[in-house]
Amino acid sequence: MTENKQNNEWGEREIGALWVNVKQSDGSKYLTGTINGQKVVLFKNKSHSENDKAPYFRVYKHQERDASSSTSEQQVEEVAEPDLI
Numbered sequence: 001m002t003e004n005k006q007n008n009e010w011g012e013r014e015i016g017a018l019w020v021n022v023k024q025s026d027g028s029k030y031l032t033g034t035i036n037g038q039k040v041v042l043f044k045n046k047s048h049s050e051n052d053k054a055p056y057f058r059v060y061k062h063q064e065r066d067a068s069s070s071t072s073e074q075q076v077e078e079v080a081e082p083d084l085i
Contacts, residue, residue, distance in 0.1 A: 018042060032062070 016035035023030065031042040039062035048054045 016040075035059075038062075 016033055018031040018033035018040075021030055021032055022028070029044075033040060040059050041062050042057050042059045045055050045058050048056050
């Protein structure tokens with residue numbers, strides 16, 4: 001009973017979900033998903049190593065790619081066990 005109450009509390013607090021993806025062209029990992037109904041994409045901040053006060057990750061609103069974009073860059077592979085964090 002306590003576990004069910006705890007699960008309900010977490011469910012009420014949830015604002016979104018993210019999935020790990022791998023860019024096929026270079027193997028770099030990134031996250032995609034939704035937060036408060038807004039599609040987002042999250043990338044590791046490459047400049048964090050240069051500045052300890054810089055954020056580890058950056059979150060952007062998702063933007064659809066043009067049909068003229070390379071299809072190989074659009075295709076991603078979902079990873080079962082992420083090692084981002």
